[in-house]
Amino acid sequence: MRLDNMLLAEGVSGPEKGGGSAAAAAAAAAAGGGGSDNSAEHSDYRAKLSQIQIERMVSIIHRKFSSIQMQLKQSTCEAVMILRSRFLDARRKRRNFNKQATEILNEYFYSHLSNPYPSEEAKEELAKKCSITVSQVSNWFGNKRIRYKKNIGKFQEEANMYAARTAANATSVSTHGSQANSPSTPNSAGSAGSFNMNSGDLFMSVQSLNGDSYQGAQVGANVQSQVDTLRHVISQTGGYSESLAASQIYSPQGINRVYSEGIRHSRSRLDFTTGFVAGHLRLCMRMSANGGWQDAPTPSSVTSPTEGPGSVHSDTSN
């Protein structure tokens, strides 16, 4: 403190840091007070002054050094962050979910096929059950919805499997309740029949797998969701036409590019899918008035799991 004051008084040091002015005034007053000019004292004084100057230089260098060190740390941290985001990207070390988690998610998806949008609570519940994060659940449902919609035929077998499983569970729990699963399905029997006729061996095989009444009802519910999906596709396509495959791709009316691509990518499934679509267009148009998935967000009918809250616990991945 006194050194600082002296330095300031001698003009060796400027008021670099804050609060310099008051100290400088005080130092100036002090220096003006004592004015003895002995020669021996003077040389001693100068020696000490030069030493102080050296010390000051050292401290300046020290400060410079530490500031450079700081900058270096900062830039290194930035570089590390960039490297992390680039090379330790989560995508690069993707791990498939374990079978149980996938089954839980699929179970939910196919049992809520008419409205596969789990609420925040449902997502948390699923996340807890699957030991994944909520955002992973959201990712999974996003991917599932889009991929299911893009190629319904491909997921038909899976859909029926989970539908049958759900039916079996319902059966084991309560000996009845077959119709409770599809409350808003008007003509389940007829639609299921024609759906099976057109959709080919996948359905037949599943039916032969277990052909009891519960399974029939489940297929009806499944058809309902298929119809919901189809209604969405039709609304996106913006038209109702017989030769759907051709008109979708070449229609002048600004057809959604996505769906054209989806059909194009279907390849071998294309015949099946388009046949399915064309064969059920009439049915779809006559089907229930409440929409499917996102064009009519009505969470009224089958939805609302509304499970318990559970602990909000996350980040178990990897």
Add this chain to the structure above:
DNA sequence: CGATATGATTTGCT
């Protein structure tokens, strides 16, 4: 080893 499946991210929309 190419094709496909799949989880994650990005982009654009509402």
Add this chain to the structure above:
DNA sequence: AGCAAATCATATCG
């Protein structure tokens, strides 16, 4: 903010 769609990057399969 939540979603659809496209895309990326890795995993898995035949």
